[in-house]
Amino acid sequence: xSESTYTPPKVWEWxxxxxxxxxNINRPIAGPTHDKExxxxxxxxxxxxxxxxxxxxVTIMLEELLGKxxxxxxxxxxxxDIGEGDQFGSGFVDVNPNSKIPALMDHSTNPPTxxxxxxxxxxxxxxxxxxxxxxxxxKRTEALNWLFWQMGSAPYLGGGFGHFYAYAPIKIEYxxxxxxxxxxxxxxxxxxxxxxxxxxGGDDYTIADIATWPWYGRLVAGGxxxxxxxxxxxxxxxxxxxxxxxxAERPAxxxxxxxxxxxxxxxxxxxxxxEIDPLVK
Ligand SMILES: N[C@@H](CCC(=O)N[C@@H](CS)C(=O)NCC(=O)O)C(=O)O
Numbered sequence: 001x002s003e004s005t006y007t008p009p010k011v012w013e014w015x016x017x018x019x020x021x022x023x024n025i026n027r028p029i030a031g032p033t034h035d036k037e038x039x040x041x042x043x044x045x046x047x048x049x050x051x052x053x054x055x056x057x058v059t060i061m062l063e064e065l066l067g068k069x070x071x072x073x074x075x076x077x078x079x080x081d082i083g084e085g086d087q088f089g090s091g092f093v094d095v096n097p098n099s100k101i102p103a104l105m106d107h108s109t110n111p112p113t114x115x116x117x118x119x120x121x122x123x124x125x126x127x128x129x130x131x132x133x134x135x136x137x138x139k140r141t142e143a144l145n146w147l148f149w150q151m152g153s154a155p156y157l158g159g160g161f162g163h164f165y166a167y168a169p170i171k172i173e174y175x176x177x178x179x180x181x182x183x184x185x186x187x188x189x190x191x192x193x194x195x196x197x198x199x200x201g202g203d204d205y206t207i208a209d210i211a212t213w214p215w216y217g218r219l220v221a222g223g224x225x226x227x228x229x230x231x232x233x234x235x236x237x238x239x240x241x242x243x244x245x246x247x248a249e250r251p252a253x254x255x256x257x258x259x260x261x262x263x264x265x266x267x268x269x270x271x272x273x274x275e276i277d278p279l280v281k
Pocket of ligand 1: 025026052053054055082087099100101102116117118119
């Protein structure tokens, strides 16, 4: 392993434009950088998001709810371009002071309710509509165990492994080793759990699966961070692969996975169910 050439100074200083892929948006200060109101559409739920794994959690949940006939789950999905700094506009910061997608406003309440953090949004919607979270206390707790596991684990996958393997301007063996080991351990945690049960919470598909599939499902299917599936040998996690393929077949997953994304077959913004219909036929 190469020796370190960096000695941290006594006081850290912000070097703008450090060469990293996200250098132009990352900064050590919270709060808005500019005034910008958020648009409000015709539906009760207004989602401000982007089709990243955290964003897709919410659009899958909303499509699942609509699939079950909950008209109150109709939503407008507005695209927040995080590469352009939209998350630092004053309207967005009012909805999420942490300046990260996804963020939701529920206009069916008076006053409207703001909801941020993808796990909190999933829990809010599960409770509001009484779906995808069992009412039995033991089953509910097990589903929440896995939901919170996902919320705590994903930053090691994205911010740790994904960042140093795919995005950092230099390849640092120590950092890649450290996070590859942790991600493989997490995949083994999931694989052992899914050897026992069909879904993470047990027999039922819950918000724990909705939260976890866009991250670890995408990873084992080879859709994340370049050649990472081979690097991490994700084909060895057979139960995770079975679970990922099972969930990928759900109509609501096929719908939600296309929202707030660019490119053919996707929708940058979603304001009506009829916009997705032709894309999934
Ligand atoms: N814990 C948050 C994480 C959200 C998050 O990291 N969002 C990213 C995109 S996936 C983002 O908005 N990044 C913009 C930024 O860091 O400025 C959640 O689950 O909602």
